[in-house]
Amino acid sequence: MTDAPAPDALSHDLTSRDTYRYWTRDVVRFQDLDRVGHVNNIAFAVYCETGRVEFLEHVMPGSVSGHGVGWVIVKLTVDFRAQAHYPGGVEIGTHVLKIGRSSCILGTGLFKDGVCFGTAESVCVYTDIKASKGVALSDEHKAALQVYA
Amino acid sequence: MTDAPAPDALSHDLTSRDTYRYWTRDVVRFQDLDRVGHVNNIAFAVYCETGRVEFLEHVMPGSVSGHGVGWVIVKLTVDFRAQAHYPGGVEIGTHVLKIGRSSCILGTGLFKDGVCFGTAESVCVYTDIKASKGVALSDEHKAALQVYA
Amino acid sequence: MTDAPAPDALSHDLTSRDTYRYWTRDVVRFQDLDRVGHVNNIAFAVYCETGRVEFLEHVMPGSVSGHGVGWVIVKLTVDFRAQAHYPGGVEIGTHVLKIGRSSCILGTGLFKDGVCFGTAESVCVYTDIKASKGVALSDEHKAALQVYA
Amino acid sequence: MTDAPAPDALSHDLTSRDTYRYWTRDVVRFQDLDRVGHVNNIAFAVYCETGRVEFLEHVMPGSVSGHGVGWVIVKLTVDFRAQAHYPGGVEIGTHVLKIGRSSCILGTGLFKDGVCFGTAESVCVYTDIKASKGVALSDEHKAALQVYA
Numbered sequence: 001m002t003d004a005p006a007p008d009a010l011s012h013d014l015t016s017r018d019t020y021r022y023w024t025r026d027v028v029r030f031q032d033l034d035r036v037g038h039v040n041n042i043a044f045a046v047y048c049e050t051g052r053v054e055f056l057e058h059v060m061p062g063s064v065s066g067h068g069v070g071w072v073i074v075k076l077t078v079d080f081r082a083q084a085h086y087p088g089g090v091e092i093g094t095h096v097l098k099i100g101r102s103s104c105i106l107g108t109g110l111f112k113d114g115v116c117f118g119t120a121e122s123v124c125v126y127t128d129i130k131a132s133k134g135v136a137l138s139d140e141h142k143a144a145l146q147v148y149a
Numbered sequence: 150m151t152d153a154p155a156p157d158a159l160s161h162d163l164t165s166r167d168t169y170r171y172w173t174r175d176v177v178r179f180q181d182l183d184r185v186g187h188v189n190n191i192a193f194a195v196y197c198e199t200g201r202v203e204f205l206e207h208v209m210p211g212s213v214s215g216h217g218v219g220w221v222i223v224k225l226t227v228d229f230r231a232q233a234h235y236p237g238g239v240e241i242g243t244h245v246l247k248i249g250r251s252s253c254i255l256g257t258g259l260f261k262d263g264v265c266f267g268t269a270e271s272v273c274v275y276t277d278i279k280a281s282k283g284v285a286l287s288d289e290h291k292a293a294l295q296v297y298a
Numbered sequence: 299m300t301d302a303p304a305p306d307a308l309s310h311d312l313t314s315r316d317t318y319r320y321w322t323r324d325v326v327r328f329q330d331l332d333r334v335g336h337v338n339n340i341a342f343a344v345y346c347e348t349g350r351v352e353f354l355e356h357v358m359p360g361s362v363s364g365h366g367v368g369w370v371i372v373k374l375t376v377d378f379r380a381q382a383h384y385p386g387g388v389e390i391g392t393h394v395l396k397i398g399r400s401s402c403i404l405g406t407g408l409f410k411d412g413v414c415f416g417t418a419e420s421v422c423v424y425t426d427i428k429a430s431k432g433v434a435l436s437d438e439h440k441a442a443l444q445v446y447a
Numbered sequence: 448m449t450d451a452p453a454p455d456a457l458s459h460d461l462t463s464r465d466t467y468r469y470w471t472r473d474v475v476r477f478q479d480l481d482r483v484g485h486v487n488n489i490a491f492a493v494y495c496e497t498g499r500v501e502f503l504e505h506v507m508p509g510s511v512s513g514h515g516v517g518w519v520i521v522k523l524t525v526d527f528r529a530q531a532h533y534p535g536g537v538e539i540g541t542h543v544l545k546i547g548r549s550s551c552i553l554g555t556g557l558f559k560d561g562v563c564f565g566t567a568e569s570v571c572v573y574t575d576i577k578a579s580k581g582v583a584l585s586d587e588h589k590a591a592l593q594v595y596a
Contacts, residue, residue: 027176030202030213031195035335036513036576041520042329045492046180053179054236064179066483073488077524083579087203129483132530180489185364185427186482190371194343215334222339226375232430278334281381325474328500328511329493344478351477352534362477385501 012095014107014119015081020093022058022148024051028086028112039084039117048078048108048120051092055106056124059144063126069135074103075123082117084110096149099142102126102134161244163256163268164230169242171207171297173200177235177261188233188266197227197257197269200241204255205273208293212275218284223252224272231266233259245298248291251275251283310393312405312417313379318391320356320446322349326384326410337382337415346376346406346418349390353404354422357442361424367433372401373421380415382408394447397440400424400432459542461554461566462528467540469505469595471498475533475559486531486564495525495555495567498539502553503571506591510573516582521550522570529564531557543596546589549573549581 012019032043053064056071063070084090093109103125110118125134126141137145161168181192202213205220212219233239242258252274259267274283275290286294310317330341351362354369361368382388391407401423408416423432424439435443459466473494481487500511503518510517531537540556550572557565572581573588584592 025176026178027174027199029175029195029199031198031338031340033333034513035331035333037333040329041523042489042492042496045489045523046178049180049489050176050178066481072527074527075525076488076492076527078522080519080521080523180487182482183364184480184482184484189478190374191340191343191347191478194340194374198340215332221378223378224376225339225343225378227373229370229372229374323474324476325472325497327473327493327497329496344476347478348474348476 012097012107014095014109014121015116017093017109017111017114017116019095019107020109022055022094024054024092024094026050026090026092028084028088028090030086033086037085039086041078041080044078044080044110044118044120045076047090047092047110047118048076048122051094051108052106052122052124055094055148059148060141067129069126069128071124072127072129073122074125076120077122078118078120080118082115084112084117088112094148096145097121099137099145099149102136104137104145161246161256163244163258163270164265166242166258166260166263166265168244168256169258171204171243173203173241173243175199175239175241177233177237177239179235182235186234188235190227190229193227193229193259193267193269194225196239196241196259196267197225197271200243200257201255201271201273204243204297208297209290216278218275218277220273221276221278222271223274225269226271227267227269229267231264233261233266237261243297245294246270248286248294248298251285253286253294310395310405312393312407312419313414315391315407315409315412315414317393317405318407320353320392322352322390322392324348324388324390326382326386326388328384331384335383337384339376339378342376342378342408342416342418343374345388345390345408345416346374346420349392349406350404350420350422353392353446357446358439365427367424367426369422370425370427371420372423374418375420376416376418378416380413382410382415386410392446394443395419397435397443397447400434402435402443459544459554461542461556461568462563464540464556464558464561464563466542466554467556469502469541471501471539471541473497473537473539475531475535475537477533480533484532486533488525488527491525491527491557491565491567492523494537494539494557494565495523495569498541498555499553499569499571502541502595506595507588514576516573516575518571519574519576520569521572523567524569525565525567527565529562531559531564535559541595543592544568546584546592546596549583551584551592 332338
């Protein structure tokens with residue numbers, strides 16, 4: 001996994017809705033709340049997964065099946081930017097920050113009522129799951145990702 | 150909590166959409182899947198909570214705050230009726246099966262793509278949370294619940 | 299699944315530690331707490347799963363793999379008997395309440411600091427997962443379950 | 448929160464057990480598994496929370512109550528280093544990487560069967576929760592954290 005690009009110099013503003021062209025919807029569940037009635041930190045990571053998986057399945061159908069060759073997350077960075085409350089919907093924007101030989105970095109923005117309450121970067125490696133080894137992305141794969149870069 | 154009605158002789162068909170006049174929406178999350186790619190049994194209980202809390206807050210605002218006097222679940226019965234799959238939305242119907250002195254039984258139907266994949270009964274007691282003691286429902290409360298019985 | 303035994307006339311006291319000869323351990327996670335700082339209702343169902351899966355794997359190794367023929371839960375009833383708090387361990391007792399042709403009913407007791415805070419009954423069907431059809435338990439299977447009845 | 452130290456130049460080896468003097472134990476739950484039978488990425492974040500909360504309550508009792516002044520996580524970075532499997536225990540090491548005016552960075556190591564399967568850095572800010580504003584750590588607080596630096 002040495003070819004995973006470092007998440008540096010990624011100059012996009014992940015807190016701005018304008019950054020995103022791919023959107024996923026989730027719902028704040030009562031179950032997502034912590035002891036103070038705020039959305040808890042784990043739920044932020046779940047919303048990120050919701051957006052990441054739907055996006056990767058959209059650009060490369062079948063690539064999150066968990067079998068054969070598919071995407072594996074190797075690093076997740078979440079910035080908790082504001083409190084979020086129940087009830088209501090979550091809008092999850094996904095943007096491709098970087099495309100590597102066998103990996104990509106996705107940027108995520110979490111929005112509720114128009115406010116960005118969290119952002120994230122996910123380093124994902126396209127992996128031969130049994131061999132636990134990165135697999136080069138084809139030109140078609142790269143082009144499909146590039147649409148959202 | 151001795152006044153909690155027993156969930157017997159509840160003759161409504163919880164698998165039928167016609168039973169429900171109150172609906173809540175949730176979303177099947179990738180995180181809800183088990184090792185076979187089906188919605189796992191815990192997620193069924195979470196969807197039931199989603200519907201139950203929204204319903205109780207709708208008919209008695211503030212009653213699920215967790216402070217003062219509010220609803221506490223004392224018994225949950227879930228029937229796992231079919232497999233449910235990712236992705237898609239979940240429609241959650243809530244129906245009042247029984248109203249007691251300080252309690253109620255809610256019936257829940259979980260639907261995806263028009264198919265009922267689970268039903269549940271929740272015995273809820275209106276409780277003085279600090280004293281851990283049931284509190285009689287007012288006539289107004291009972292009338293608000295009765296609308297969905 | 300018509301041969302699933304009804305959970306009636308199950309005269310065991312699921313709130314007593316003496317009922318159980320099979321024990322599993324879990325831990326109350328900070329993540330299990332609700333808005334009042336109590337263990338939330340979903341966590342009760344998770345602890346039940348923890349005990350149920352470990353027990354079924356113990357008596358019939360490989361039977362919860364999710365592939366081929368294995369156990370599927372068709373009904374779960376949870377009684378929320380007391381509040382449980384963070385931090386600390388959970389002791390989960392499992393007892394076989396009934397053995398059917400292709401099913402069993404497991405009784406579960408959840409204990410913390412010696413106090414029973416929840417009990418449950420799980421109706422499980424031994425199932426050909428692809429065909430979604432019950433499969434008769436062998437005499438060996440029944441004998442393995444009977445040890446804990 | 449401008450005084451939150453950047454997680455740079457943190458030269459400790461979070462993958463080594465020798466780095467840690469504070470340890471928390473959790474358990475891999477069946478519920479933590481993904482569709483391939485591996486511990487899913489969200490569970491990594493949950494284990495990190497388990498360790499982080501217990502550590503902060505240990506060094507500053509009451510500081511994770513969610514009321515008044517307490518610790519709030521503002522950034523979480525998780526490195527997914529290996530697959531982890533069910534069943535078994537998780538050992539969670541916590542190390543103080545940096546102490547700021549009103550914040551700290553905690554390093555976390557997740558171990559199973561002696562193998563490090565994940566590491567994390569958590570930027571935590573000591574916060575007046577109602578005012579949503581950082582509060583300076585006292586010398587006593589800093590000394591308590593310093594023990595594990």
